[in-house]
Amino acid sequence: MDLGKIKYVAFDADDTLWSNEPYFRDAEEQFCELLEGYMPQHAIHKELFITEIKNIDRYGYGIKAFMLSMVETVINITGQTLQPAHIKRCLEIGHEMLTQPVVLLEGVEEILQLFYGKFTLVLATKGDLVDQERKLIKSDLNKYFHHIEIMIEKNEREYQKLFKRLDCTAEEVLMIGNSLKSDVLPVLDLGGSAIHIPFHTTWEHEKVDIKLDHPRFKELSSIKELQFLL
Amino acid sequence: MDLGKIKYVAFDADDTLWSNEPYFRDAEEQFCELLEGYMPQHAIHKELFITEIKNIDRYGYGIKAFMLSMVETVINITGQTLQPAHIKRCLEIGHEMLTQPVVLLEGVEEILQLFYGKFTLVLATKGDLVDQERKLIKSDLNKYFHHIEIMIEKNEREYQKLFKRLDCTAEEVLMIGNSLKSDVLPVLDLGGSAIHIPFHTTWEHEKVDIKLDHPRFKELSSIKELQFLL
Incomplete structure (x- = not known):
């Protein structure tokens, strides 16, 4: 995977940065x-x-x-x-x-520190505004992100709106998340890059049965492996 | 009220643009x-x-x-x-x-057309992401707004975050809404300008008993009166 054109790295939150x-x-x-x-x-x-x-x-x-x-x-x-x-x-x-605690996944903070400054970091998550705001505050990860987007759905239309808000093209974006359906497929379809990091538990609604082979796609087994891309 | 420095005009949504x-x-x-x-x-x-x-x-x-x-x-x-x-x-x-219809208040569309192009228009509303998105789509007012912000609370802290996102100073912002507590007081305190347009019904939680006299504040009885400010 070539990060040459990438300026924006967007992270999913639930089950990518913290356990949900x-x-x-x-x-x-x-x-x-x-x-x-x-x-x-x-x-x-x-x-x-x-x-x-x-x-x-x-x-x-x-x-x-x-x-x-x-x-x-x-x-x-x-x-x-x-x-x-x-x-x-x-x-x-x-x-x-x-009132559950927000438990960061292993290696998250180190990876954000490593990527911070090299790319513009974005948090792109779906869910409820109040829930996600609460978790973000508890996580203390706010400081790494230039932009936080709580999306109503993670489909092509909503990603396009996000890219417009960021004033960037899809080619400049790398999206990282645990859901093929929400974090990977729509971003690839728009011309962006995506990394899938499966979490041990996936909600049935997010499951897709697909084996992806794509030049702008990579699967990692842990967020810690992101360091080898730099 | 002097609009000389104003570059961004932010509108509240519920009971300012449509009845809620x-x-x-x-x-x-x-x-x-x-x-x-x-x-x-x-x-x-x-x-x-x-x-x-x-x-x-x-x-x-x-x-x-x-x-x-x-x-x-x-x-x-x-x-x-x-x-x-x-x-x-x-x-x-x-x-x-x-599933209620979204009923625009009288004069709203004309005023947005009048302000569009002269200022960068922003929709700044609190509430639930799904509710507000639904109403915005039904209202068909999306096209007038450069930026839509659904805020967790309308207090000084959250307005500061909004101004940072817009990359502007408070002095460049005029906020228009029906709630003194949420749309007017925090914006004035930050150094911005604000216009209050009372709606005939106000939720008890939003009521404040105050008579405002401030150089950057104005009260109007209808959104249609905004035309006389230009």
Whole structure:
């Protein structure tokens, strides 16, 4: 991979800089336990997932959206046997998620220090404004980024808007993230470069079954390997 | 008011460009009707308001935050007599809000056309990313704005971040909005100019009891009066 033309390096946040998906997995497990008297856990999990996907257009991504989907699923599953404790527990699960610590992945700070000054660094993440702002403050990584973009979706249209805001061309951008669907494919399609660093847990909605071979693409097993590109 | 130094004109969105607060007032009324068997409507209203304010740090602003506060209030008020229909109705009220039309206030499009090209126009609004994006698309006003900023809060700190992003000084900015607290006071304090255009309905949380007399401040009764400043 040739970084000759690259001026902007954009990092995804959740599960690229810090751990996020495991909190959602934990929350889902707690949600399934809450309702295990009603149906098998895998069936509850499926109900919740269907509700979440149905609600993406309406709510977007993030913890508040997830909480509202839990509430809706609880009603669908419990029916007339709904107890106040069911709903209270959904709110509690969400509130716990909102106060989780932000745990940086290994090597993140060193890599940002290494790239800082050599490129203009951008944080490009989707999700909820309040969630992401909170995590960014807790992470103390704010200082490395010239620009922070919280995107409504990570598709070609939204990346084009980002590049316009940065006043740059796609050819000048390298995007780094854990999702092929959100961080890699749209950026490659626009003419940019992308690096995929898989995280051990991926939300089903982000999964794509594809083997990529592309001159402007690279897969790494850890963010620490970025140092060898310089 | 002297616009000599002004290069950037920033507009608030909700209740400055389009009507928003009436939808929240309607939703609150529907919520109070849902629970009127439990306590007088003004008491329900107060419970909801207290819950909303308590949750601002946690949830931020917007319809999803409002929905979660409705759900929490319903549980507090109904206790063990909670019915699934109560929660369903809260979700329904929220979903109706999410599909409301965007109704521009009178004269908005003409004023944007008049200011477009003479200044760099910015949309600076707080609220939920998904809500605001949806309204902006529906409004078809996107084309007038060089920059759209959805802010987590409208305080001095966040305005400073915005000015840094725009690469401008506060002295070059005129902010226009319906909230003294969010659109006027922090901008004046930073050295910018501000115009207040009151809307007929203001959320209690945004109310400040103050009579402003300031060389960089003006109050107008309608957005149409902005034409006389040019």
